[in-house]
Amino acid sequence: MTGSEETPSFRLAYVPGVTPAKWVKVWHERLPGIPLTLVQVPAAEAPELLRAGEADAGLVRLPVDRDFFSAIPLYTETSVVVVPKDHVITAADEVTLADLADEVLFHPLDDVFDWEQPPGEPAFERPATTQDAIELVAANVGLLVVPQSLARLHHRRDLTYRPVTDAPQSGVALSWPQEATTDLVEDFIGIVRGRTVNSTRGRPADGGGTKEGRTAGSAGKSQPDKKPRGAGQSGTRQKPAAKSSGGRGQRARTGGAKPAAKRGKPRRHS
Template sequence: MTGSEESPSFRLAYVPGVTPAKWARIWNERLPDIPLTLVQVPAAEAQDVLRAGEADAGLVRLPVDRTFFSAIPLYTETTVVVVPKDHLITAVDEVTLADLADEVLFHPLDDVFDWDRPPGEPAFERPATTPDAIELVAANVGLLVVPQSLARLYHRRDLTYRPVTDAPQSSVALSWPEEATTDLVEDFIGIVRGRTVNSTRGRTRPAAEQEQKPSEPKGARQKPAPKGAGRTARARAAGGGTRTAGSKQAPKRGKPRRRS
């Protein structure tokens, strides 16, 4: 747990393209007394931030060092190529890497893909960041292959994108140092996995939420009283008795017969 015992808090790192707003909202609803601090970090620096203890957990791009970190994969993104709106590629719904072979493709220094060999023709230089590469695409200097979330994040009116069907993909995961799996980390794990507030997994719920009515012992439920039992009990209370096996029943009185 971060912070003091009297004033705990939770710091969540996240990389560009990831939107933690939904999970942050659920956190604030469930744990209003524990502040959640969001820390945006470059994708390449996310693991260093977590190693240094500057965040308790992070929404990061895989892969991570699994000898040090635990990770829960959340989703895998579609890969797209960002192009000017008047580019020929906009005439089709999707492309392949072979379609980009003759295009100049930027490979920024913060590229999230681990290419064996970047596709397309190499640019005259590597932009420092993805936003820098986006600016060059807008200048009609080349194209850029990125996860779809980054194309949306750095959207410009003069640019658009198309899916690249056979390109590598980027997966996003919740990750944290395995030896620092705190109660608050467990709380956030429950949120991203969609557990309800009353889930029995993860942290122990407060005692007030655990109180339940004691269950009846097996077989202790009483059978419903037979029909007429209530009238018999009232008759006894009034001083009357019930007929036993040996008692005679008074003859029934019928209507008198009419004389002829």
């Protein structure tokens, strides 16, 4: 196998806002003998962490360098604007970027959006982190547009949020170095894709996921029984023989042949 013998555990990196708990639970159920270690990492540092081999795979934010990494997109998040609870925006169920044009919007240095043109009025400074920006929003200094998961992660009782319908969106993906696609990575891919433990695309313990395993498995399968053709049998399905009990107009049939009685002879009249 590739890498499963050398790796004592599976190291999964994840960025803020991503919740890997449901996949980790399935891992522990399917692979109880292989520990899974979670490594939390800032979104901007996740690629270098994976390049350095400090994690086997990561739940990261798109985009990623497709020349180096493989990636399986998992979901796309709703973008929201974080505002104080008494802000006028809370009167609406959702807003657009145009509704935020006159508002001071923070763009922290760890902003996960790739803005072509940052919306809103520029702030007096760029906060170092999203957490710092949240504190400034709570101080009624400005507003912040983030993926919904980050708004929940940094939840405060004095803040709320509303969806921004036309804001950029952040996609979350499972990513790993292309040259390090180990058996354990394949196992985790099967989990995030919802494959069952017996899925033919998974990696069963008996080697069914390998070419050799598939060959051995097919050799052990029983073939459908084929009845030998006997004398007088043809490739067509034969009609069942008539019952032996007497019946009006009943005739014995043999393999679809014509009745034995000869026809056309004149009767002898007495």
